[in-house]
Amino acid sequence: MLTATKLTKTYRDVQAVRHVSLSLEPGRIMAxxxxxxxxxxxxLNLLAGLADADAGEVRLNNERVVGPSEVLVPGHANIRLVHQEYQLMPNVSVRENIKYALRFFEKSYREYRVDQLLKLCRLTDVQDRIPRQVSGGEKQRTAIARAIADKPAILLLDEPFSHLDLPNRLIVRDLLFDMVRQDNGGSGQTSCIIVTHDATDALSIADSLGIMRDGKLIQIGSPVDVYRRPTTAYAARMTGPVNILKAKHLPTLHLPDTNNPNELVCLRPEQIHLDETGxxxxxxxxxxKGSHYELEVELSRYVCLRLLTTRSDMQVGQQVRIRVAAESAWYLKP
Known part of the structure; x- marks a missing residue:
């Protein structure tokens, strides 16, 4: 449905995006x-047609998405971008904010669709309030409802969870999941791209996960593969808690050493276990952490690892023994 090929964008002397290629299928979520x-x-701005690429192109259903230099009104009719700052109209109600996106539709359908979106986004109780009278989560859901009002093919979200507390993060996450999976009442399928600096929510709802660094897309794959098999230390750290150590310290864990002592090894906390033989x-x-404890265990002057346990009898200063299965160690690119 949506493809980007070797997109490049430079601002003055900074390459913000460097040769990025990706594709998004109907009814899928990419993070x-x-x-x-x-x-x-x-x-996101390049994908939405809100900025001109220096090189490369974006296509939606095989038609090129043009930038603002080629059209009178920037953007694409079938792509919606929800900005981090929501960009709601401040002096009209939540209902009127959503209705504005449907201003070119007949009144009867407009009212029907707004009621449908208010229910979907859990905004019925606050529909008559203006944006400054509602919570951050309600503002975010209003922005999403307005973006999907006319059933676009592509929904792009810039840091949708960054301003939200935990309950609202879960509501917005579930809304996005339901919206894509259940098609929000439309005849076609909406696809979604979420950008975030926190992978916690992305891992749970995304069909594919990409890692960006210095304008490059350095790794992309299923969330499970990227989490369990990151290609670099940066990718490992961006996808969750991780222990990264030099291979020369593996004997401390009773694991076989490698031929390259400076090679890096990735160990997730859940791959390390308390074991009397370790x-x-x-x-x-x-x-x-609520459902479990996170321990920081010092094995030597150079090796300190984080691991998870449900045991409640642990205390600082206590000696423990830990074990890592050899197959759990994942070697990273330098």
């Missing part, structure tokens, strides 16, 4: 994760 300044927002270490820190 792009990266640190601030990695080019995520610029890429290596000895001391608990340096302990963090309660």
């Amino acid at each position: 792009l994760v990266g640190a601030s300044g990695s080019g995520k927002s610029t890429l 290596a000895t270490g001391t608990i340096r820190a302990l963090f309660f």
